[in-house]
Amino acid sequence: MELIYADNNATTAVAPEVREVMAPYLADDYFNPSSMYEPARRTAHAVEAARATIAGLLGMGDPSELVFTGGATESNNAALFGAARANPGRRHVITTAVEHPAVLEVAEEMARQGFAVDFLPVDRQGRLDIKDLIRALRPDTLIVSAMHANNETGVVFPVAELARVVKETDPAILFHTDATQSVGKLPVDLSGEHANVDLLSFSGHKLHAPKGVGGLFIRRGSRWRPFLVGGHQERNRRAGTENVPYVVGLAVAVELAARHREKEAAHLASLRDRLEALLVERIPYVAVNGREAPRLPSTLNVAIHFIEGEGMLYQLDAFGICASSGSACTSGSLEPSHVLRAMQVPFTAVHGSVRFSFSRYNTMAEVERIAEVFPEIVARLRRLSPYWDTERNTPRPEALAMLESTASPAESADRPSAHGNSA
Amino acid sequence: MAWEYSDKTRALFMDAVQGKPGTHMGEIADPDGIGEHGSIACGDALRFTFRVERHATDPLQDVITEARYLTYGCTSAIAASEALCALIEEGHYTPIAALAIKNEDIVAYLDGLPVQKIHCSVMGAEALQAAVFNWAQKRGVDLEELGVDILPEEKEEGRVVCKCFGLTEPYIRRKIKEMGLHSIAQITNAIKAGGACTNCHHTPGGLQDLLDETWGRSETRYKESLEPPTPPGVPAAEPSPYVVAKRIEQVIDEEVRPLLQHDGGDIEIVDIKGNIVYCRMAGACAACAAADKTMKLVVETALKDKVDERLRVVAVT
Numbered sequence: 106m107e108l109i110y111a112d113n114n115a116t117t118a119v120a121p122e123v124r125e126v127m128a129p130y131l132a133d134d135y136f137n138p139s140s141m142y143e144p145a146r147r148t149a150h151a152v153e154a155a156r157a158t159i160a161g162l163l164g165m166g167d168p169s170e171l172v173f174t175g176g177a178t179e180s181n182n183a184a185l186f187g188a189a190r191a192n193p194g195r196r197h198v199i200t201t202a203v204e205h206p207a208v209l210e211v212a213e214e215m216a217r218q219g220f221a222v223d224f225l226p227v228d229r230q231g232r233l234d235i236k237d238l239i240r241a242l243r244p245d246t247l248i249v250s251a252m253h254a255n256n257e258t259g260v261v262f263p264v265a266e267l268a269r270v271v272k273e274t275d276p277a278i279l280f281h282t283d284a285t286q287s288v289g290k291l292p293v294d295l296s297g298e299h300a301n302v303d304l305l306s307f308s309g310h311k312l313h314a315p316k317g318v319g320g321l322f323i324r325r326g327s328r329w330r331p332f333l334v335g336g337h338q339e340r341n342r343r344a345g346t347e348n349v350p351y352v353v354g355l356a357v358a359v360e361l362a363a364r365h366r367e368k369e370a371a372h373l374a375s376l377r378d379r380l381e382a383l384l385v386e387r388i389p390y391v392a393v394n395g396r397e398a399p400r401l402p403s404t405l406n407v408a409i410h411f412i413e414g415e416g417m418l419y420q421l422d423a424f425g426i427c428a429s430s431g432s433a434c435t436s437g438s439l440e441p442s443h444v445l446r447a448m449q450v451p452f453t454a455v456h457g458s459v460r461f462s463f464s465r466y467n468t469m470a471e472v473e474r475i476a477e478v479f480p481e482i483v484a485r486l487r488r489l490s491p492y493w494d495t496e497r498n499t500p501r502p503e504a505l506a507m508l509e510s511t512a513s514p515a516e517s518a519d520r521p522s523a524h525g526n527s528a
Numbered sequence: 529m530a531w532e533y534s535d536k537t538r539a540l541f542m543d544a545v546q547g548k549p550g551t552h553m554g555e556i557a558d559p560d561g562i563g564e565h566g567s568i569a570c571g572d573a574l575r576f577t578f579r580v581e582r583h584a585t586d587p588l589q590d591v592i593t594e595a596r597y598l599t600y601g602c603t604s605a606i607a608a609s610e611a612l613c614a615l616i617e618e619g620h621y622t623p624i625a626a627l628a629i630k631n632e633d634i635v636a637y638l639d640g641l642p643v644q645k646i647h648c649s650v651m652g653a654e655a656l657q658a659a660v661f662n663w664a665q666k667r668g669v670d671l672e673e674l675g676v677d678i679l680p681e682e683k684e685e686g687r688v689v690c691k692c693f694g695l696t697e698p699y700i701r702r703k704i705k706e707m708g709l710h711s712i713a714q715i716t717n718a719i720k721a722g723g724a725c726t727n728c729h730h731t732p733g734g735l736q737d738l739l740d741e742t743w744g745r746s747e748t749r750y751k752e753s754l755e756p757p758t759p760p761g762v763p764a765a766e767p768s769p770y771v772v773a774k775r776i777e778q779v780i781d782e783e784v785r786p787l788l789q790h791d792g793g794d795i796e797i798v799d800i801k802g803n804i805v806y807c808r809m810a811g812a813c814a815a816c817a818a819a820d821k822t823m824k825l826v827v828e829t830a831l832k833d834k835v836d837e838r839l840r841v842v843a844v845t
Contacts, residue, residue, distance in 0.1 A: 235798070239798060255638070270842055416541070453568055489545065489606060490598060491574070492600060
């Protein structure tokens, strides 16, 4: 059975070009870049060349503004805690209700340490209202952290605009964005459009580099102190021997993504749009989360009413299709997706969300296969559901009443689609 | 997170979704017993129905011949529902005897469940109890007289401890005793209580208190301090005095807006905080390449001249 990997917001396949360029550093070129002999100079140069490549592609003013890290989680921790260390007088943090846990839980930890923290709400489409940001800003605001693109829904925040408003209000407030899902997929230009962003996190394994490597952009002159100490590496901003093979691989991965970005974005959008259209056509009572908002071209998050996500994933798995869900049963806790709850997705659907996310390696044939298999999976689980009338292929009256009591008139996608027969 | 299910659990689930012969998906019309547990908001819900072969004279000798379920839930919730129905049909139980089926029996039938999924088996046992209670009502059997202690209604009575899953104090107390639960983690795995927001863990009358009252207070128990310390008295942004705000609005209304409207545009004050006036250009101005300059030159200059020279304008798009 051919595997269909449609979970690229979780992680991606390592690109062959990346593996190839890493190989020598996993073999003969193993030297510590800090050592003095000639072979070590080669590894040091490789790290600096990688830094210059990525800095250039993301529009950094200087390669020294890029610090290599162990991934986006470390970058996010370093960004927020490092900002706090350098600005002891500022005790207020602003972030959003839909951040990845690597920001959300850092903010919650800061709240336990005595910081005041505001979590900006989103609307039903997952969008921020800039008025909420303006209202939240305070004279003692330390940092504003807002993700570029959401990992669950793909909804894109206007970070350039948010950063500009923050910096024009008070240049001493740091603006951080977690760009884990957007680097390589959306334009990032830290000298141009994103010139007001002070700190930017990204990760290798979301763009076809291996796991365990990422970066943190720290704009020159930002008030920030190191998070990891214990060595002079990365200009004293991130201690620890450089991860030479992974850093070299990361640069190639960013380069590939940047070079083909526009072409790939069009490819991804064609896959996503096709799958979205087919699922909406073939499944009654399906809603597309974030449909009205600007979204990553790669991400489709559908809410299937009246069934639970894990059972859908399990059956997709049986067909060799990899996807993910915001359901409670797949979250590792008993709580369903905080992102979908912040978007006030009706509770009849929040447990039934499924995310498909594509990469350059996905094909239209795979999309057609998913669209063939998935409606049948939904129909089977609905036959087991106490809320579904299988004969009439519609929710039972009492379930329909629940739906109507929670849905807003704006949620047109909650109503059955025109060709609502999933059988 | 990938759950590690037993082969039995996987097989029961796949058989159920494929509607293989011998599976128990469905609902019995006009059943002799019906019981429900859970809700869609919690992420799992089960409707369990059974039919009995009625004894001519003695309802206590009714025998369950058919059991069916409809389940909203994950892989293990559906497999546990299958297990429940299979256990009952295989055992040829009377409804009273069926009460001996506990969640442990469902777990054993499934060759084990991950600890985080034990609540799926508990849901089955609870729905069964509710269905037997319903049968007893229909058949005029007085369970209390028989010394059968089931109170499926109790969940609706009493103080709600776990608000996320709507679980009450009497229910949680009963489960702590019945299942020998000795920690908050065990409670959560068994009945989900405390599994979402965690607010009920250490509040007065919360899960830890119920554990202490049942098993005695443990000196070494772990007490999380989840309460964030009160933030130090940081003053909020000074709101600009009402008169200043009024004056800003007046200047914009009288001097700026007419200018912009002349060119088919408009302006909206988004917010005023301290010395910063956040404005959004509208109409033709919103799309105008010179909007930023206009904002600074026209709006900010007017406000500095007419209201307060410290005022700044920040454009919002």
